[in-house]
Amino acid sequence: MFDFSTPLLKPMLVLEDDPVQQLRIFKILQALGYEEKDIFYSQTIDFAVDICCKNPIKFMLVDLNLPDGSGIDFIMNICANGENTAPIMVLSAWNTLDVIYKALNVGATGYILKETDDFELMFAIRTMLKGGAIIDPHIAKKILSKFEKSLIDIPAKPEKIHVNLSQREMEILTCVSNGLSSREIGLELNISKHTVDAHIKNIYQKLEVNSRTKAIYAGKQSGLIS
Known part of the structure; x- marks a missing residue:
């Protein structure tokens, strides 16, 4: 039997416009020990910003493709003044590296793909609740592949040349x-x-x-x- 007990960060925000995904996320959070009263839900960026202004949000799960804009803009807005200390996990279907880099660059501390199964998503959330940062394994593989390619593209440093010039x-x-x-x-x-x-x-x-x-x-x- 796995022990998923971990200190919970309350209250938390789930910024997700898909009801099916909201229900999925709630069941996973419930398994971790969250109750309905611990979670704020928003389907739009404007409402999510309002929630954050009125409540001391301690943890956020953020989708990127939202009706009124990009979740990246929301993260940038929340982190702009440097006062936000709540960990932010992106849960998105987007897996392009430029989008991932932008999300991490503006303040996200984790990035998981929606295709991840429930067990892996639960593990990822638990890791972030314990103060860690996490990247979806499929994303990490793409990043490592790109990094390895960049190393291959760097010309090898030539051996020191010994010549005698007049x-x-x-x-x-x-x-x-x-x-x-x-x-x-x-x-x-x-x-x-x-x-x-x-x-x-x-x-x-x-x-x-x-x-x-x-x-x-x-x-x-x-x-x-x-």
């Missing part, structure tokens, strides 16, 4: 890193543009690159320039 080549590479053209480098070092270009070609060969940008990058990686 003093003149070092001077020219430094000038190149400062954004000077071959003509400007020639004037700076009192040599011809043709000579500068010849030195740059030698620098490319030694650094195994084929452009000024790559030469600057390789020079910094090897410690030749800062």
Whole structure:
């Protein structure tokens, strides 16, 4: 037998316009120990804001797709002045990462999909009542997948290059890193543009690159320039 006993945060708000979902949520909350008098229900953002203004709400379950706007706007409104300390769990059918990020960014402390079964939803609510933050496993998997892809897309840091440039080549590479053209480098070092270009070609060969940008990058990686 599972023990679902946990300190309950009362009163709480359920912002959900679907009566079927409201009933489902109530049964789960009832299993956790809530009574009808502990729960405020709202089907609109305006009424939910009014409830929060008149009552010391300690916990919120919020849908995102509501008749008078987005639950994200409600969360943003409630958290705007920084005085709200009540944990906010989003219970939504939306599973796109941009919506999830927005909800979490404006103040939600948990995000669960409506497709989650009752046992998992009960566990998620219990976790938040105990001070935790929770993300639906399917969402977490998508976030991890995107994170792993971003790591793959990051080019591996090349090994440090060990090359020997002449003093003149070092001077020219430094000038190149400062954004000077071959003509400007020639004037700076009192040599011809043709000579500068010849030195740059030698620098490319030694650094195994084929452009000024790559030469600057390789020079910094090897410690030749800062």
